[in-house]
Amino acid sequence: MDNELQSISGTVDAVIYQNEDNGYAVIRVVTDNGEEVTAVGTLPQICLGEELMLTGHWVTHAAYGEQFQTEYFERRMPATVKGIADYLSSGIVKGIGPKLARKIADCFGEETFEVMANEPERLTCISGITARKAEAIGEQFRHQTSMRRLMEFLMENELPPQLAARLYKRYKESAIEHIMENPYLLCNEEFEVDFTAADTLALSQGMALDSPERLKAGILYTLRFNLTNGHTFIPKNKLLATSSRLLQDEDGFEPEAELLDDAFAQLEDTGNLVCEHICRRDAVYLEPMHEAEVFVADYLAELSDSEYEYEFDVGELLDSLEENSAITYAPRQRQAIEWAARYGLVILTGGPGTGKTTTVRGMLEFFDAVGLETVLAAPTGRAAKRLSELCGREAKTIHRLLEAGYRGADPHAAFARNKENPLECDVVILDEVSMIDIVLMQALLEALRPETRLILVGDADQLPPVGPGNFLRDCIGSERIHTIELDEIFRQAQQSAIVRNAHAINHGEMPVSGGRDGDFFIMKQRSADDVMATVVELCRKRLPDYYGFTPDQIQVLTPSRRQAAGTHQLNSLLQKALNPQEPGKPEKRYGDTVFRLGDRVMQVRNNYDIVWEKQDDPDEVGSGMFNGDVGRIVGISLSEESMLIQFDDKLAHYSFDMLSELELAYAMTVHKSQGSEFDAVIVALPNGIGRRLLTRNILYTAITRAKKLLVLVGDPAVTETMVNTNTRNRRYSALRARLIRSAKEPEQLGLDEE
């Protein structure tokens, strides 16, 4: 092997393999002196017919023989008419096939690319190209060229090429200019680039180590990064100490405390962050988060203080409603319904089987009887569906209730229901409130009319929301809001070992196998491999054969993603067992995941742009798929580079460049399963999972996801650690403090302050 760098130039004759995720490709090149060579390397979006100058060295691959390992390359756009025609024929611009490519190249010759990019209307002189098509071709060509330039730029700077699509969406053709002007914009929540990567680029452009821009970027990055752990603020001393460490370099540079303070003050002056002395510390917030927390606290305090009176005796009405129903409410249930009738804001909390839903039905009956319009909502599609089944009336997701919609390049939702266009109902009942973060709560409260009442229902022992804050626990802990805790497990629920074990775990006791119909099983396996083999066997054979569960009814849950028996490993094993590769069954590889026709998949971020249609009524269309939505791949078109995915009764189209938003979902993390219920749940708990994930509320949340059957496969020592670890990862949030404070200073309340 000769390690000296060499250059070869030639035309791409075949693209043998291409990984769109990281740009790695294997190509065949016909060199300028007619030789055929195989070249490999990072060659993003390489097309047939392109002329390249490759620099690298020759290597001998054990299986494929001699090939050229490319270190860097330059593109020379084809200059001959034939080269241009070949290049355009390669499918680079949708709608241009080989014939049309030839015609365009013949007509415009060397000017072709110039015309396509800048004067596409001239293409209309070719028969078959309408003005609209010409415009579309121009748009696509410009997009293609910019994306390519962007990808090359990202790779040259060792930044993830997958960012190209998001950057282009945000900045169009001027993305590179924007990055060069301020490399730190890459660290924004929209792009999520690691600070060090953006910093390396900035420093290579001559940014000084102690420049205010760099220090500000470091502070903001540290704040944003730490907020992803669910905090609404970070104490100032911690923030500055951590930022300082981030900004150090290997040669001993450390930002001066004074300069860091100046940068901090500048961020405060420009409103990027807010520092408030609360909870006996200087709490630093991103501005929108501060606004959210203050607004939510003020709103809830005022709503909680509002009381309603009736011209008739509420007790008598409730008596008669109760007489006509099959239920005799327990005293606390009855009190909850009375409070719902009386106060603007009520919290109803309790574990599984304690009668929350039954109480909600009682509240609904009351509101119906007095002619108040009530809407039901929950944070996830599955939770909304369940609530609607149990209450016998429509329940919406909060996003649907607020009419979440698309807002161009902005990653956040825009809600059509807001201050200017509030919801028209009299009462909103929200279920699974433990999952709601402070930002979504703000959006919901902003969409309420001042006279709309709110009932919050949830189990505070479930995992906290993925997003910021500790909303439900803070509200309950403040003792500022009328809260009823139900703790009696009703007889029917008592018969379920799932319910009994959930409560036992909450009291620090180990779960035991059992249940009237045997609905809770514990299978001892210790190592990850043994646990995974058992889980696969249960899904493939035992649960379908003995219990008649279809694969759709079974969900595997695990605490981790990449550790022992994490979702990554389990999903690939379960896919192999439940939906194996078959001739003629289309599949598409993306990164290290293969998506195959029939696979169960999950959307892993909120995307308000994804268009869907109702399966039974294609005219009913909408947009938006949300983090945690689970569906099935029902179509893959390799020629159109797209997939059709069915989510309940909706069909959504995904182009291949959206696959980073999907994951296989045969197994999912307990965190992702929040708010969903499944007929049969298998929980994988082998040894080897990190201590941070072995907590009581993860086990409790996992177990309470099961409706009919729960199988716990794992090491009893792991279960025991989880049962005994009642630490909650601490979150900085001042909602509780603000609510408590609001009780002491009532004169400061008022929503009209703004």
Ligand SMILES: Nc1ncnc2c1ncn2[C@@H]1O[C@H](COP(=O)(O)OP(=O)(O)OP(=O)(O)O)[C@@H](O)[C@H]1O
């Ligand atoms: N007052 C009551 N008298 C008798 N049975 C009751 C009463 N309230 C609830 N139940 C029964 O207890 C069981 C659990 O009630 P419910 O579904 O309302 O609880 P939940 O707290 O919503 O539970 P989960 O969160 O698990 O859904 C149901 O079978 C219900 O019919």
